[in-house]
């Protein structure tokens with residue numbers, strides 16, 4: 001189902017509305033490209049590990065999004081996954097900054113597993129202003145604007161209240177597969193299951209996992225090994241749905257720290273954070 005124009009128009013207004021609408025239109029266009037390419041042959045390359053994949057579609061979609069935004073907003077700055085992989089610095093300044101993941105779920109995309117999204121976040125004065133995440137195969141447009149709520153195809157999103165012993169917890173593996181990392185990853189999953197959580201799920205897309213939390217389809221998320229472009233848009237959507245996003249230390253979210261805990265309440269997020277052993281993936285702004 002496509003988001004209806006009148007739904008979005010109903011929320012018109014806000015200081016960055018022109019940028020928000022540009023992000024929505026670009027996410028929908030990118031989603032069409034990704035949806036078409038999902039079933040086609042792909043040229044697959046690797047980045048930081050044999051399981052950290054990138055395709056020509058990741059590159060093409062990122063080029064489309066960035067070229068259109070740079071033309072419309074030449075004074076703005078950009079942080080994007082594939083540009084960062086090519087050596088661009090991830091520095092969040094007070095300038096209006098776009099934070100883009102052209103395909104979130106590239107490993108899924110390569111395998112034609114239909115859990116794939118495009119994620120476009122936007123920050124000003126180092127404060128996240130809005131996020132747009134488009135589930136390309138289910139045609140679900142998730143949006144969040146600071147102080148203006150979170151929506152999926154025009155339907156307002158709200159966290160479901162629950163406690164950890166009844167929670168469905170989502171996480172992601174991250175790109176490292178060395179024995180020590182795998183041991184910690186599996187140990188953290190075991191620790192969460194020992195709390196009595198109903199289940200733990202890994203779906204291959206951190207942005208869509210966080211959207212599931214915001215829509216009440218899951219209750220908590222944690223990850224070591226994601227990036228600022230996985231987190232930016234989803235953080236606004238989670239917050240605007242009434243949820244909490246924090247650092248795995250229990251402190252405030254650090255967008256560049258490559259780690260996160262999210263839940264409907266600070267109490268739940270803190271319980272998850274306290275159960276975790278840290279896996280050090282470094283920082284996006286120190287690469």
Ligand SMILES: O=P(O)(O)O[C@H]1[C@H](O)[C@@H](O)[C@H](O)[C@H](O)[C@@H]1O
Nearest residue numbers: 104105106172174175204205206
């Ligand atoms: O590279 P993309 O943009 O597909 O992002 C995924 C990361 O690659 C995974 O390591 C990570 O574990 C998450 O699955 C994340 O969504």
Ligand SMILES: [Mg+2]
Nearest residue numbers: 101104105230
């Ligand atoms: Mg990603």
Ligand SMILES: [Mg+2]
Nearest residue numbers: 081101103104
């Ligand atoms: Mg990506």
